[in-house]
Amino acid sequence: MMLIPLIKSNLVIFYYFGAFLPIDSIFSTQGIMVMLLAAYALAMWMFLTSAPKVYTIMVSDLEVARQFYEGLLNLSVADVPLHYYYNYEQVLGTSGVDPMYLSSTTTTTPRLGGGEGLWYQLKKNTQLHIISGASYGHKNRQRHVCFERQCLEEVLLRVQARRLRYKIRRDKPLNFLVKDIEERVIEMAEVAD
Incomplete structure (x- = not known):
């Protein structure tokens, strides 16, 4: 002792x-x-x-969204974070599927209802998850809806940095319009709590 x-x-x-x-x-x-x-x-x-912060945006059309986020905003495609991947796997009951058989280069993710999702790197430790499900806006306008103001502020900063044409319609809740390559108007809207 x-x-x-x-x-x-x-x-x-x-x-x-x-x-x-x-x-x-x-x-x-x-x-x-x-x-x-x-x-x-x-x-x-x-x-x-250490997991990245994930913002989710619901869009009217995934292909238009892909063109907008990859083409105009020049966001790089991101891998699905592990905490999302395993959560979806448990929800779907596909625990028998080995992740090794799933492609790591694809931007689609399994979701309830069989829809697709897009994943983009917004900032160093921040990702953007794009899912379908938003309704079309006035005059069949593309609509991108988000519940978090910080997300839309980051997208607006990206729009401004790329010098795209945009118009802020309302500050609270944040709502702005931006034109894509094909001159389609995309409405970016924050959903008020």
Whole structure:
């Protein structure tokens, strides 16, 4: 046993180090299980905090959206983040499908209802997930709808940086129009809570 001195008013008191740190209980079955759970919790925390932030935009037409985000905004195609991939796999009940058989170059992702999705890198640790499902706007206008203002502000900054024609219709909730290559008007709208 190791002795640790404690000096108090000119008296030296020795304590046994082993009395405060029960080594035998740490290496017991229960102690090892607790250490494994703590290591697992730390690994999950590190995984989830390093995962990219994902914004979702619902669009009227995925092909028009692909042309807009890849062509005009010049966003690079991103891989589906693991936390989204595994969540979809659990929801669909396809846990028997090995991810090795799925192409990593495709921009489509499995969704409920069999629809497609597009994934783009918006910033360093921020991705844009484009899904179908938005209705067409006034005069069959393409509509891109988002629930997060920060997402649309990032897209607007990208539109401004690329010097595309746009018009801000409303600031709160954010709503602006932008023209694509084929002169189609795309309405970008924030959904108010």
